[in-house]
Each structure stands twice: as structure tokens, then as C-alpha cells.
Amino acid sequence: MAESKPSAEAMVSDVHKKIKAAFEAFDYETNNTVDVREIGTIIYSLGCFPSQTDLHDFIAEVEEDHTGYIHLDKFLPAMAKILLEHKYPPIPEDILLQAFEVLDKEKKGYLEPEELANYMTQEGELFTQEEMDEMLTALADHEKDLIYYKDILSQLTIDPEL
Amino acid sequence: MGKSKVQLKKCDRVCISVPAATAIRAALLIQRWYRQYVARLEMRRRCTWNIFQSIEYAGEQDQIKLYNFFGFLMDHFTPASSERNLICHIFRKNEICRDIDWERYFCYRSIEVPDSYTGPHLTFPMTFCGVSKLVEAFKHKQQLHARYVLQLLGETWRLLRILPNINQVSACHTKEITICGDLHGHLEDLLLIFYKNGLPSSDKPYVFNGDYVDRGKNSLEILLILFGFLLVYPNDVHLNRGNHEDHIVNLRYGFTKEVLGKYRVHGKKILKLLQKIFSWLPLATVIDQKVLIVHGGISDTTDLDTIGRVDRHKYVSALKAPKHHAVNGSTTQTMNRNREANLPEEGRRRVYSMNHCSSASAYRYNLQHRSLHSQSISSHLNCSVEEELKMRRRMAGFDQSYRKLSQSDSDSDPESGETTETDEHQWKQIVDMLWSDPMAQNGCVPNEVRGGGCYWGPDVTEEVLGRHNLQLLIRSHECKQEGYEFCHNRRVLTIFSASNYYEVGSNRGAYIRMGSDLVPHFIQYQASRTCMELTLRQSVGWTERSALRALREQLFVHKSDLISAFQEFDPHNTGKISLRNWASATEKVLNLGLPWRVLRPQLVNRTQYGMVDYQQWIRELSITEPKLEVSDNSILETMYKNHSNLETIFRIIDTDHSGLISFEEFHQTWKLLSTHLKMEISDKAIADLAQSIDFNKDGSIDINEFMEAFRLVDLSAHS
Numbered sequence: 001m002a003e004s005k006p007s008a009e010a011m012v013s014d015v016h017k018k019i020k021a022a023f024e025a026f027d028y029e030t031n032n033t034v035d036v037r038e039i040g041t042i043i044y045s046l047g048c049f050p051s052q053t054d055l056h057d058f059i060a061e062v063e064e065d066h067t068g069y070i071h072l073d074k075f076l077p078a079m080a081k082i083l084l085e086h087k088y089p090p091i092p093e094d095i096l097l098q099a100f101e102v103l104d105k106e107k108k109g110y111l112e113p114e115e116l117a118n119y120m121t122q123e124g125e126l127f128t129q130e131e132m133d134e135m136l137t138a139l140a141d142h143e144k145d146l147i148y149y150k151d152i153l154s155q156l157t158i159d160p161e162l
Numbered sequence: 163m164g165k166s167k168v169q170l171k172k173c174d175r176v177c178i179s180v181p182a183a184t185a186i187r188a189a190l191l192i193q194r195w196y197r198q199y200v201a202r203l204e205m206r207r208r209c210t211w212n213i214f215q216s217i218e219y220a221g222e223q224d225q226i227k228l229y230n231f232f233g234f235l236m237d238h239f240t241p242a243s244s245e246r247n248l249i250c251h252i253f254r255k256n257e258i259c260r261d262i263d264w265e266r267y268f269c270y271r272s273i274e275v276p277d278s279y280t281g282p283h284l285t286f287p288m289t290f291c292g293v294s295k296l297v298e299a300f301k302h303k304q305q306l307h308a309r310y311v312l313q314l315l316g317e318t319w320r321l322l323r324i325l326p327n328i329n330q331v332s333a334c335h336t337k338e339i340t341i342c343g344d345l346h347g348h349l350e351d352l353l354l355i356f357y358k359n360g361l362p363s364s365d366k367p368y369v370f371n372g373d374y375v376d377r378g379k380n381s382l383e384i385l386l387i388l389f390g391f392l393l394v395y396p397n398d399v400h401l402n403r404g405n406h407e408d409h410i411v412n413l414r415y416g417f418t419k420e421v422l423g424k425y426r427v428h429g430k431k432i433l434k435l436l437q438k439i440f441s442w443l444p445l446a447t448v449i450d451q452k453v454l455i456v457h458g459g460i461s462d463t464t465d466l467d468t469i470g471r472v473d474r475h476k477y478v479s480a481l482k483a484p485k486h487h488a489v490n491g492s493t494t495q496t497m498n499r500n501r502e503a504n505l506p507e508e509g510r511r512r513v514y515s516m517n518h519c520s521s522a523s524a525y526r527y528n529l530q531h532r533s534l535h536s537q538s539i540s541s542h543l544n545c546s547v548e549e550e551l552k553m554r555r556r557m558a559g560f561d562q563s564y565r566k567l568s569q570s571d572s573d574s575d576p577e578s579g580e581t582t583e584t585d586e587h588q589w590k591q592i593v594d595m596l597w598s599d600p601m602a603q604n605g606c607v608p609n610e611v612r613g614g615g616c617y618w619g620p621d622v623t624e625e626v627l628g629r630h631n632l633q634l635l636i637r638s639h640e641c642k643q644e645g646y647e648f649c650h651n652r653r654v655l656t657i658f659s660a661s662n663y664y665e666v667g668s669n670r671g672a673y674i675r676m677g678s679d680l681v682p683h684f685i686q687y688q689a690s691r692t693c694m695e696l697t698l699r700q701s702v703g704w705t706e707r708s709a710l711r712a713l714r715e716q717l718f719v720h721k722s723d724l725i726s727a728f729q730e731f732d733p734h735n736t737g738k739i740s741l742r743n744w745a746s747a748t749e750k751v752l753n754l755g756l757p758w759r760v761l762r763p764q765l766v767n768r769t770q771y772g773m774v775d776y777q778q779w780i781r782e783l784s785i786t787e788p789k790l791e792v793s794d795n796s797i798l799e800t801m802y803k804n805h806s807n808l809e810t811i812f813r814i815i816d817t818d819h820s821g822l823i824s825f826e827e828f829h830q831t832w833k834l835l836s837t838h839l840k841m842e843i844s845d846k847a848i849a850d851l852a853q854s855i856d857f858n859k860d861g862s863i864d865i866n867e868f869m870e871a872f873r874l875v876d877l878s879a880h881s
Contacts, residue, residue, distance in 0.1 A: 014772070017742070021759035025208060028602060044201030051194050091195050099188035124189035135196055 012080065019079045022046055023072055032072040036063055039070055043079070048088040052125040058082075093153055100149035110146040207702045209760055211643065213709040214664035216754040217716065219611045221806060225414050226613035228807050229481050231838045268319075268435050270312035273428070284310040286317060293390035294361065300383045301353060308428035311386065315435045318389040321396060322442035327474050328466065329400040329447040331367065333678045341369045341455060341674040341682075343638035343646075343657035344404065347378020347417070350689040351661055351671050352387065358685060359673065362391040362399050369447050371638045371657065372404020372457035372596070376415035378660065382424065385436070403443035404457040405596040405614075405639070409433065410479045413813045414806055419866075422819055430819035441475040445595055448632075453680055455636045459598035459654075460626050461616040462606040464591060472588045480593050480614070599640060600649050600656075620650040627653060634680065645672025645686045661688045665708040710764055716752060717765075718783050719802040723751045728776040738773040797847045800839070805869070808835060812865045822862040828852060 022042050026034040034042070039062075040055050050058065062074040082088060103119055104111050113136050120127040120135065127135065139147050275283070282299040284292055284306070296306070306314075333339050340359055345352055362368045370388055375381035392399045405411065412418045412433075421436075422429040446469065447455040454466075597615025601607075604619040627635060635654045641663045647656045661671035672686045717724065727747035731739045739747070744766070745758035758765075766774055767782065801808065811831045816823050823831070829848055836843040852863065 025757045041201040044198040045205040099191040102188040119189045123186050
């Protein structure tokens with residue numbers, strides 16, 4: 001849902017508001033800090049697609065001296081920069097499709113759970129067993145127990161932008 | 163979730179014909195995408211949770227306000243006045259004073275069980291077979307005959323009277339103790355627990371931590387089962403009292419309605435007996451003198467010795483102190499009204515307010531004085547007692563003049579007299595135990611979100627546990643997504659056993675198993691097979707739609723106030739306001755502490771240049787109301803906004819629990835409500851309202867029918 005903004009200033013201010021809104025949803029003590037473990041969720045919910053490494057780097061930058069907390073004062077400018085620079089843009093659907101097709105080496109049009117699980121838990125930024133189980137429940141066709149990746153991509157519409 | 167073991171055999175890395183680097187890149191992309199997707203779902207789930215919880219707590223607060231209003235009326239109207247008669251019976255403890263007279267009243271012997279009855283027959287003394295039979299019967303949706311209900315309850319009452327305030331339990335090597343939290347009428351959860359864990363027995367001791375009733379549809383069945391097991395295994399089954407084991411709360415949250423609906427002839431008696439039983443439920447359980455189990459929690463003044471000594475049955479309802487007729491004009495001791503006004507500058511809300519700027523919270527306190535912890539009504543009174551009362555009386559349509567109470571009622575209960583310091587202290591202990599919630603910050607502040615008890619901090623936990631030489635506090639009272647949650651350095655554990663509490667898929671339930679090492683182990687579950695099969699996305703979506711429906715209803719019933727609030731930001735009447743002002747105005751009116759900016763995309767379809775066309779938005783909330791001919795439209799809105807309060811007042815007035823009230827009582831109900839809300843409602847408007855429903859020709863109004871006719875329906879609700 002695009003909002004056409006007349007000025008750069010207004011854009012920055014709007015970005016700040018969005019960041020604050022997302023941040024405050026996790027600020028349980030209403031003291032402008034959130035638990036560091038929630039940062040991933042906050043960043044993702046702002047429409048960004050960082051990798052785990054990106055997240056770790058970001059956290060290292062903004063965490064308050066290993067307290068396990070992150071303060072809005074540090075988070076806000078760092079996050080605003082990311083949003084304004086479009087640093088972790090969404091993955092276009094066609095690229096994602098290609099990624100699935102790469103893994104589907106036999107070009108079947110689907111992936112078997114074990115195939116996908118192998119990659120997810122052995123390659124890249126590994127999934128935990130729990131993440132893997134959840135992913136299979138979410139993505140696999142219940143009757144055939146196969147992952148029809150083309151269908152998934154079109155079905156899983158993400159929410160409107162915050 | 164299925165624990166599928168990943169099999170490596172099928173897909174051997176050696177067979178990959180794709181360059182490894184490409185595969186890795188592909189995997190990275192997919193992982194990144196998927197984690198983002200899950201995180202966004204999580205965000206939505208949290209918001210949904212906040213919506214449900216804030217509406218729930220606002221409802222509780224609302225009821226306490228209403229109840230305090232009654233207390234106010236009780237103090238300031240003369241004994242003979244009609245409005246006092248309407249409600250005074252809810253403040254009466256006992257019409258009959260002696261237990262022996264009660265026994266006669268509750269006697270089941272005269273009740274015949276007809277041959278046509280197909281439900282279970284019970285014999286006493288209760289046996290394991292008897293209770294098992296009862297469980298089976300309820301599983302098959304049978305109903306227990308009123309005779310057996312009264313008999314079982316009678317036996318329970320007798321047993322509870324000899325139990326101490328605090329159950330002492332010992333965990334020994336062979337027996338693990340099972341601890342369950344809130345059930346709230348969810349029979350399927352109790353049956354699931356029994357299925358997974360086994361029925362209570364001397365080898366399988368159980369502790370149930372309160373809130374057995376209200377909200378769910380099978381509160382009575384749960385009570386009967388638990389009481390049944392209590393009778394068979396009094397040393398191995400332990401029941402704590404929860405804040406919903408309270409007849410005043412039951413008026414609003416469905417238990418009263420459930421009992422009267424299921425037992426039309428004997429419902430009233432059953433409810434009265436349950437009132438007594440609730441007051442006799444123990445307040446706490448302690449395991450091995452190390453683990454304390456209470457329903458709500460503690461406060462900085464919690465003292466188990468005091469708790470051990472109180473006459474717990476005096477506290478029929480935790481909402482009021484035991485003695486209310488005071489000599490020489492001291493006020494009714496209702497919850498929190500006589501606290502010192504030690505206001506926290508900003509309320510520590512459980513729900514995490516997005517618009518938590520200082521002006522908003524100050525406004526909240528000024529506008530509301532609804533918060534019981536801010537200006538108490540008595541201090542407010544001191545300013546202009548005469549004017550305030552005159553105005554209220556005039557609005558209520560009562561024409562007797564104010565006269566200060568100089569003596570108690572002639573037919574008051576024999577225990578009336580001045581409330582002593584000790585009594586109030588004891589009462590506070592009990593309220594705190596049943597209503598409090600933990601908070602993250604240190605300290606102990608009044609719980610103004612719920613309207614009763616405290617918020618207590620980790621320092622209070624340490625102090626109280628230390629003082630009593632305890633190592634763990636187990637409590638319930640708050641719904642948790644995973645069914646349980648630790649806090650305060652794992653010294654406090656919340657356990658909640660009603661799964662799908664807010665909606666199908668909203669949360670799991672859990673119970674605890676604990677052996678002699680006193681280490682809690684958790685078993686989680688979720689009743690209803692359908693939600694197991696839902697994908698993550700589907701179950702979040704389902705719950706979310708339900709929460710948004712509830713929220714839209716709240717918005718709808720406040721639409722006049724919302725429009726006024728929006729117009730304050732729109733002095734030139736453009737019909738549009740900025741998103742920020744929209745969020746701020748909405749929070750001001752609804753006061754739910756919700757993240758409106760985050761919710762905005764779900765609530766407002768169209769914005770242009772960051773502006774909301776608010777009139778159109780209100781129109782598009784797509785809630786229908788029944789097409790009723792009522793002369794005064796504002797009365798409808800009052801109706802919707804105060805749906806629960808109205809129903810509560812109806813049920814209070816309906817003294818014989820017939821479900822019917824006379825037209826005159828209907829009229830008086832509205833007068834009471836209008837006084838409480840400080841607004842005028844004309845007699846004509848009330849008469850119109852009465853006529854818009856097809857009432858019985860005998861001049862009485864069916865409460866259920868009336869409430870049903872005004873239920874809001876969300877147009878977007880389908881499938």
C-alpha cells in the first residue's frame with residue numbers, strides 16, 4: 001500500500017514512526033528496551049529479509065554491552081538506515097522460485113520432505129529440527145506429503161506493509 | 163508437531179548434479195524467506211493476543227466499577243428506598259443465618275427422579291466407580307439430575323467446612339503430583355488431561371488451582387467431576403479457590419446463566435449452595451512446605467500465617483469485605499475504594515500501550531476516575547457530597563431525600579458492625595491472593611487493569627518466598643500461549659489449563675507433574691482435533707480474524723465517542739485526520755492499550771497520503787445491528803456499550819432467578835444504569851425499547867431473549 005510522500009523529511013519521519021511502532025510492541029516494560037532475542041522478529045516485521053549473519057552483525061552493533069537488551073536510541077537510527085537504504089530487500093518471487101527449482105534437481109515440480117529437509121538442515125544457515133518440522137507442516141501438501149513449491153509461493157501472500 | 167526424523171539415505175549429497183555453491187545459495191534464500199515469513203506471523207499472533215487480553219481485562223475492570231457503584235448506592239440511600247431494595251440482596255450474606263436452616267433449604271430428598279430420566283444415577287457415599295460413571299456420562303453430554311447435583315454439592319459443602327485454609331501436601335517418592343491451572347468451563351480440556359495423565363486417585367494426587375467456571379459451556383460439569391473426586395479422595399485431591407469462584411463475577415461471565423439454563427426449577431438453589439461452597443474452598447496449597455500454589459499471586463503484605471487463621475467462608479465474594487453495614491457513616495468496604503490514593507504516575511499496564519506518552523496516561527487518569535486506584539469515590543464525595551447525590555438521585559428518578567445512615571438495617575444480618583482494621587487487612591490478603599499478577603519491575607502497585615489485587619515485582623517474590631522459606635510460587639490466572647510461563651528468575655510459574663481460551667488455536671493448555679525433587683515438568687496439549695491439523699498460518703489467521711471481529715465490535719459501540727474524538731483533530735471539518743491522530747484518538751476512547759499503528763492495516767482499508775477518512779471508516783466497520791424501531795438512537799449505543807453491565811444488573815434484579823423480570827424492574831434497571839453512567843435516559847426511550855421486543859403479554863421480560871435481540875453481528879463473519 002503505497003503512500004506517496006512529498007518530501008524526504010516526511011519519509012524519514014514516517015520510517016521512524018514505523019520503527020517505533022514495531023519496537024514498542026515488544027517493549028514490555030515500557031522503558032524503550034527490548035530483549036535482544038526479539039530483534040529478528042522486529043526487523044522481519046518491518047519488511048526486511050536479513051540473513052542470520054546480517055542479524056548477528058546488526059545485534060552486535062546495537063546491543064547494550066551484552067546485557068541482552070537493545071535500547072530504542074541505538075536501534076532507531078540503525079534500523080532507519082537499513083530501511084532507507086533498502087539494505088535487506090524482499091526476495092522477488094521469481095528468484096525464490098528459481099531457488100526451489102535449483103533444489104529440485106530432477107525437475108519434478110515438487111520436493112519431497114526429506115529432500116528439502118536435507119538442504120535446510122545441512123546447508124546454509126541451518127534450520128533446527130523444530131524449525132524444520134514446522135516448515136514441513138506449513139508447506140507440505142497434507143495428503144501427498146510433498147512440497148509443491150510453485151503453489152506455495154502464490155498462496156502465501158504476505159501481509160500488507162506496516 | 164510431528165517429530166519427523168530426517169532421513170538422509172534417500173537424498174545423498176554425492177548425487178547432486180547441481181554445483182554445491184548454487185545449492186547453498188538457493189538454500190540460503192529459502193531459509194531467509196521462510197524465517198521472515200514465520201516472524202511476521204509471530205508479530206500478528208502477538209497483536210491478536212494483545213487484543214483479546216486487553217478486552218478481557220477491560221471487561222473485568224468494568225464489572226468492578228459497576229459493583230462499586232452499587233456499593234456507593236448502598237451507602238447513600240436510605241434503607242427503605244426502592245433502588246436499595248433492588249440491589250441490597252446481593253450484599254446480603256445470609257438471609258438465613260444458621261447452617262442447620264441452610265441444610266433444610268438445600269435438601270434434595272424431596273426431589274423425585276422420574277423414570278424417564280436417562281442420565282447417571284449416583285449413590286452415596288461417593289465411590290471411584292461413581293465418579294468415573296459421572297465422567298463418562300458428561301463425556302456423552304448427559305445431564306445430571308438436580309437431585310443428585312444437590313446431593314453431591316451438599317456432601318461437598320460438608321467436607322469443605324472441615325478443610326483448612328491452606329492444604330498441606332507432601333510429595334513422596336512413589337507419587338508425582340499433578341497441578342492444573344484455569345479450566346473455565348472447558349470440559350474437553352479436563353477430559354484431555356485425564357486421558358493423558360490418568361484419573362485422580364490415591365496414587366495420582368492432583369491440585370486444581372481455581373477458575374473452574376465461567377466462559378466455557380461446561381462449568382457445572384467440571385465442578386461436579388472435581389467435587390466428586392474430592393469426595394472420594396479427600397487427601398489426594400486439592401482444590402484452590404480462584405477469583406471466578408465468586409457469585410458476583412459469575413453473574414457477568416456466564417456461570418449463573420449456564421446453571422439457570424440447565425436447571426430451570428432448581429437452578430437458584432444450586433447457585434446458592436455453590437455460593438457457600440465457593441466461600442469454603444481453600445485459599446492455597448503448599449507442597450512439602452516449599453512450593454506455594456495460589457490462584458492469582460501475592461503482594462508485599464502476603465502472610466501465610468494470617469491466611470491460615472482467617473475465617474475464609476466469611477468472604478463469599480472477594481469483591482467486598484465481609485461487613486458492610488457500618489455504624490456512623492463509614493463507607494461500604496468494596497474493593498480498593500478505601501485505598502490511599504498512592505497513584506503511580508504512569509500505570510503499568512499489562513497490555514503494552516503503543517501510545518504511551520505521558521499526556522495520554524495523564525488523560526487516562528483524569529478522565530477515568532474509573533480506575534479504582536485513583537480517586538476513590540469517597541474522596542470524590544467529600545468535595546460536593548450533597549450536589550453529587552442530588553444530581554444522581556434526580557437522574558435516577560428517585561425522589562427520596564438523602565439522609566445519612568445513622569443505624570444499620572433492622573433486618574440486617576447479625577454479623578453487621580464496624581469493619582475492624584484486622585478484617586480489612588485479612589480481606590486484602592485474600593483479594594491479593596486471588597487477583598494479583600506478576601510484573602517485570604520491582605515493587606508492588608495496585609492492579610488497576612483488572613481492578614483488583616496487585617502487580618507484584620521480583621523483589622516482592624524474593625521477599626515473600628524468603629520470609630516463608632519457600633522455593634517456588636505456582637499460580638494461574640493469566641492465559642499463556644504455551645500453557646505455562648516462568649518469570650521472576652524462574653521463581654514464579656504460571657500454569658494455565660484451558661486451551662483455545664480466546665479462540666480455536668489461540669493457545670495451548672498445560673499441566674505440571676512434580677515429584678519429590680519439586681522440579682516441575684510440563685505437559686502441553688490443545689483440545690480439538692481440527693486445530694492440530696491447521697497450519698501455523700491458518701491458526702494464526704483464524705484467531706486473528708476472531709480478535710479483529712471483537713475489536714471491530716468495540717469500535718462500533720464507541721462510534722459516537724470516536725467521531726467526537728476525531729473531530730477534535732479536525733477543526734476545519736475536512737473529514738480526514740492523520741494516521742497518528744487516528745491512533746491517538748482511538749486509544750483515548752477505547753483505552754485498551756493496543757498498538758493501533760501496527761493494527762492499522764487490518765482495521766483501515768484505505769488511506770490517502772497518510773490520512774484517514776474517518777466517517778467512511780466508521781461506516782465501513784460493517785457491523786450490523788438489529789433493525790429495531792427505537793425513538794432514541796443513542797439508547798441503542800448505550801445498550802451495546804454496556805451490554806455486559808446491563809445483563810449483570812438484570813440478573814441481580816432477577817432475585818428468584820427465573821430469567822424473567824417485570825416491566826417495572828426493567829425500567830428501574832435502566833435508571834440504575836443511567837445513574838452509573840451519569841447520563842439521561844428518558845422514560846419514553848425505555849418504553850420504546852421494551853416494546854421493540856415482543857414481550858410476553860403478562861408484562862414480564864425474558865432476559866435471555868432481550869440480550870439476544872441486541873447481540874451485534876459482524877457482517878464479515880463467514881466460514
